[in-house]
């Protein structure tokens with residue numbers, strides 16, 4: 539079945555195991571904070587690799603020691619779908635390896 543927008547209730551349920559992630563304005567978002575810039579940039583590079591693998595891409599912002607991730611699914615008109623949660627889950631798995639901590 540084609541990917542479908544999730545209901546608000548389903549989004550809130552799926553957010554429960556993803557502390558630090560939030561839902562607003564039809565997007566899933568999170569900010570990670572690091573010791574310094576190389577660590578933050580390292581996470582961005584690994585996220586880019588995962589995004590190519592999944593063929594699903596977030597909007598990423600790279601600051602001095604922060605990375606912002608914001609994602610929804612363009613193909614359903616900019617709503618949150620299971621694909622966004624799949625990407626969020628993959629990022630959560632690797633972020634600690636880069637020394638990420640919550641904002």
Ligand SMILES: C[C@H](O)[C@H](O)[C@H]1CNC2=NC(N)=NC(=O)C2=N1
Pocket residue numbers: 593594595596609610611612613614
């Ligand atoms: C052609 C390509 O598969 C599509 O454009 C993919 C690429 N990455 C994507 N990323 C996101 N966030 N939403 C999409 O609908 C999407 N579609």
